[in-house]
Amino acid sequence: MSISAFIIEFLKLMTPQTVFNAFWATGFGIIVGMLPGLTATMGVALLTGLTFRFATDQVIVILISVYVGAIYGGSRSAILLNIPGTPANAATCLDGNPLAWAGKAGYAMGLATVSSAIGTFFGLICLAIFSPMLGDIALSFKSWEFFVLAIFGIVICGNLTAPKDPLKGWIAGILGLLLSQIGQESIQAYARFSFGSIDMTGGLSLIPVLVGVYGVSEIIGVMKLPVDYTVRTKVARIIPELKDIFRYWKTIIRSGVIGVIVGAIPGVGEDTAAWISYDFAKRGSKHPEEFGKGSYEGLIASETGNNACIGGAIIPVLTLAIPGSAPAAVLLAAMWLHGIRPGPLLPIEQPQFIATVTAIFFLATISMTLLGLSFVRPLVKVLQVPRNILMPIIFTLCAVGSYAINGRLFDVKLMLLFGVIGYFMRSNDFPAAPLVLGFILGPMADENLRRALILKNGSILPFFTRPICMVLWGMTLLVIISRSPLPGLVKGLFKKNPAKAA
Amino acid sequence: MRRTDIIFGILIVAVAGAFAVMSLMMPWYGSEWGIIAAPGLVPLMLSILLLITGLILLLRAVFSKSFYRSLEEQAGDEAAENGCEKQDQSEKLNKEPAWKRIIITIGLAAVYIFILMGRLPYMISTGLYVAGFILAFKGGGIVKSLLIGAVTAVGVWLAFEKIFLVVLP
Numbered sequence A: 001m002s003i004s005a006f007i008i009e010f011l012k013l014m015t016p017q018t019v020f021n022a023f024w025a026t027g028f029g030i031i032v033g034m035l036p037g038l039t040a041t042m043g044v045a046l047l048t049g050l051t052f053r054f055a056t057d058q059v060i061v062i063l064i065s066v067y068v069g070a071i072y073g074g075s076r077s078a079i080l081l082n083i084p085g086t087p088a089n090a091a092t093c094l095d096g097n098p099l100a101w102a103g104k105a106g107y108a109m110g111l112a113t114v115s116s117a118i119g120t121f122f123g124l125i126c127l128a129i130f131s132p133m134l135g136d137i138a139l140s141f142k143s144w145e146f147f148v149l150a151i152f153g154i155v156i157c158g159n160l161t162a163p164k165d166p167l168k169g170w171i172a173g174i175l176g177l178l179l180s181q182i183g184q185e186s187i188q189a190y191a192r193f194s195f196g197s198i199d200m201t202g203g204l205s206l207i208p209v210l211v212g213v214y215g216v217s218e219i220i221g222v223m224k225l226p227v228d229y230t231v232r233t234k235v236a237r238i239i240p241e242l243k244d245i246f247r248y249w250k251t252i253i254r255s256g257v258i259g260v261i262v263g264a265i266p267g268v269g270e271d272t273a274a275w276i277s278y279d280f281a282k283r284g285s286k287h288p289e290e291f292g293k294g295s296y297e298g299l300i301a302s303e304t305g306n307n308a309c310i311g312g313a314i315i316p317v318l319t320l321a322i323p324g325s326a327p328a329a330v331l332l333a334a335m336w337l338h339g340i341r342p343g344p345l346l347p348i349e350q351p352q353f354i355a356t357v358t359a360i361f362f363l364a365t366i367s368m369t370l371l372g373l374s375f376v377r378p379l380v381k382v383l384q385v386p387r388n389i390l391m392p393i394i395f396t397l398c399a400v401g402s403y404a405i406n407g408r409l410f411d412v413k414l415m416l417l418f419g420v421i422g423y424f425m426r427s428n429d430f431p432a433a434p435l436v437l438g439f440i441l442g443p444m445a446d447e448n449l450r451r452a453l454i455l456k457n458g459s460i461l462p463f464f465t466r467p468i469c470m471v472l473w474g475m476t477l478l479v480i481i482s483r484s485p486l487p488g489l490v491k492g493l494f495k496k497n498p499a500k501a502a
Numbered sequence B: 001m002r003r004t005d006i007i008f009g010i011l012i013v014a015v016a017g018a019f020a021v022m023s024l025m026m027p028w029y030g031s032e033w034g035i036i037a038a039p040g041l042v043p044l045m046l047s048i049l050l051l052i053t054g055l056i057l058l059l060r061a062v063f064s065k066s067f068y069r070s071l072e073e074q075a076g077d078e079a080a081e082n083g084c085e086k087q088d089q090s091e092k093l094n095k096e097p098a099w100k101r102i103i104i105t106i107g108l109a110a111v112y113i114f115i116l117m118g119r120l121p122y123m124i125s126t127g128l129y130v131a132g133f134i135l136a137f138k139g140g141g142i143v144k145s146l147l148i149g150a151v152t153a154v155g156v157w158l159a160f161e162k163i164f165l166v167v168l169p
Helices: A003-013 A017-036 A040-050 A056-081 A087-138 A143-161 A166-179 A206-224 A241-245 A247-264 A270-284 A294-321 A326-337 A355-375 A376-382 A387-406 A409-427 A432-455 A467-483 A485-502 B004-026 B041-063 B065-081 B087-093 B095-116 B122-136 B142-163
Strands: none
Touching: A003 A017, A003 A355, A017 A040, A017 A056, A017 A247, A017 A355, A017 A376, A040 A056, A040 A326, A040 A387, A056 A087, A056 A294, A056 A326, A056 A355, A056 A376, A087 A241, A087 A247, A087 A270, A087 A294, A087 A355, A143 A166, A143 A432, A166 B004, A166 B041, A206 A326, A206 A387, A206 A409, A206 A432, A206 A467, A206 B095, A241 A247, A247 A270, A247 A294, A270 A294, A294 A326, A294 A355, A326 A432, A355 A376, A376 B041, A387 A409, A387 B095, A387 B122, A387 B142, A409 A432, A409 B095, A432 B041, A432 B095, B004 B041, B041 B065, B095 B122
C-alpha cells in the first residue's frame, strides 16, 4: 500500500460527519472499556446492532473507533481501581495502580494514553505493510487450505486463551463449530437441527450470540461481585514528559512487534499480547525489581502491546477473513452484514479498502489521544455511576442491538441464552474466544471440507499433501503435542534412565 | 473445580451424543455426490470430536486428582504474585449472596425478554425492567427507580427509533 493511497483515504475521511462519528465512538469505547466487566468485544458487538441502519463507511469508522477506544479505556480502571476495565488491561494493573497510590494517577493515565497511541500507530503501520503481502499469499488458499486453517485457528486459540487447561479451550472451540452448523447448510439447503422451527432454520445469528457471550455474561459477572468499586485516588498531572517515553524506545518497539504478532494469530487477543509484552519487558529491563511497584516501563509495555495487537488482529480479517481477536471477530461479522467481503479477493474487489481501514485507524488513534489527554476528569466520573443503575441500561441496549439486525424476538432470547451459557462457561475456565471463533469459522470449515471432497471425488489426500496444508497441520500437531502429557512422559523417561544407571 | 468439571463433562458428552444421533438421522445419500456432500458429515465429525474431548474432561475429573492439585497450587502462586483484585477471593466471603445476585440478574432479564417484551409497548416494558432492576439491587427507592426507568426508556426510544432509525421490539 502506498503512502499516497493512505493520504488520499485519510483526506476522504475528513468530513464533519466522519470526524464526529470517530470522536463519539472513541469516547463511547473509552467508557465501555473503563467500566469493569464490559469489554471491547461487547462495545463493538453492541454498536454493530445499533448502527445497523448507518452507511457502511460510517459503520466501519464507528466500530474501529470503539475498538481502539475500548482497548485503551480499560487502562483507566486498571490504574484507578486496580480492576482491569477489559481483560486486555490486566497487566496494566500491576504498575498502573501502584503509580496511582503514589499520587501519579493522572501521570500514569497520560503515559497509558501515549503508549496506547504509539501501539495503535505501530499496529496500523504493520497493517498497511503486511496486509497486501499476506493478501498475495492468501490468493493461493483454496478449499483445502481454508479447512485446515479453521482447524489450526481453533487449536491455537483454545491453547492460548486457556493456558492452564487447553482442553477447555478446545472444547469451547469445537462447541462453537458445532453450534454454527444449526440452520440451513450451503450445499443442499438442508435445515440442520432446526426441529421444524422457522427461526432455527435461519440459523443462529452471529450478533445475538456475540452480544450474549460478551455482553450479557459480563453483566451477570459484574452483578455477581459483592461490593461496588470506588475511586479513591486523585488525578493531578496528565501530560507525560517525552523523556519518559523515549527512554523506553526499545520496550516500545518490542511490545509493538509482540502485539502485532499475537494479534495476527487467530482468536488470540489483546490480553495475551499485553501479558507477553509485559513479561518480555521485565526480562529485558535494567530495573526488573521495579516491575509491579509502579514501573513506567511495565505500564508502557502492556499498553503498547495491547493496542498494537488491534492492527495485528485486523490483518487476518482483511486477508483471510479470519479474526485475530474477539473484537476483530465482531468487526468481521459487521463487514459481512454490510456487504463487505474480506478475504483473499478483497484487494481485487475493493483495492482501496486496506488503505481506508488504515486511515480509519489513524483517525481513531488521533481521537483516542485527544480524548484521552483532555477529558480525563469527566470520564473518571463515569466510574462513579453505581453498577445497579448502569447494568440494566446496558442490558436494554444489548437487547436493542440484538433485535435490530433481523427484527426477531428470537434473537433477543438467543442473546440471553448465550449470555447464561457464556457466563457459566467462563466462570468454569472455558474461554469465550474459541467458542466465538468456532462459531465464525464453522460455516467456512463445513463448506470448504465438503467442496474439497467433491472436487477430488472424495479423496482426502490433498488435505495432507498440499504445501500450506502440511505447514498448518505441522503447527497444529505441534500445539497439541506440546500441551499433552506426552512431552512430560518422554522427559520423565530420560530422567529416570541416568538414575538407574547410577 | 473437579466437581464442576464432572458436571460439565457429563453435559458435554450428552450434548455431543445428541448432536451425533441427529447428524446420523440426516439424509446421507440425498445428492449426486453421496456421502461426501451429506449435510450430516461435518456435524457428525464435530460431534465425535466433542464427545472425545468431553470424555477426556470427564475421565480426568474422575481419576486425576493430581491435575487439580497442581491447578490449585498454580492459582495460589498467581494470586500471590498478581496485583489485580481477584473475583474469587471476594466470592469466598460471600458465596450465597453471589448466587442470589446471579439468579436475580438472570431472572429479571428473563421476565423482561420472555414476558414483558412484545406484549407491552417497548417504553413501558423497558421502564419496568430498569426500575425493577434498580429496586431489586437496592439502587434507589421506588420513585428514583421509576424515574430512572422512565428516562432510560424514553432516551433509548428517542436515540434509536428516531435518530439511529432502529426498529425496537
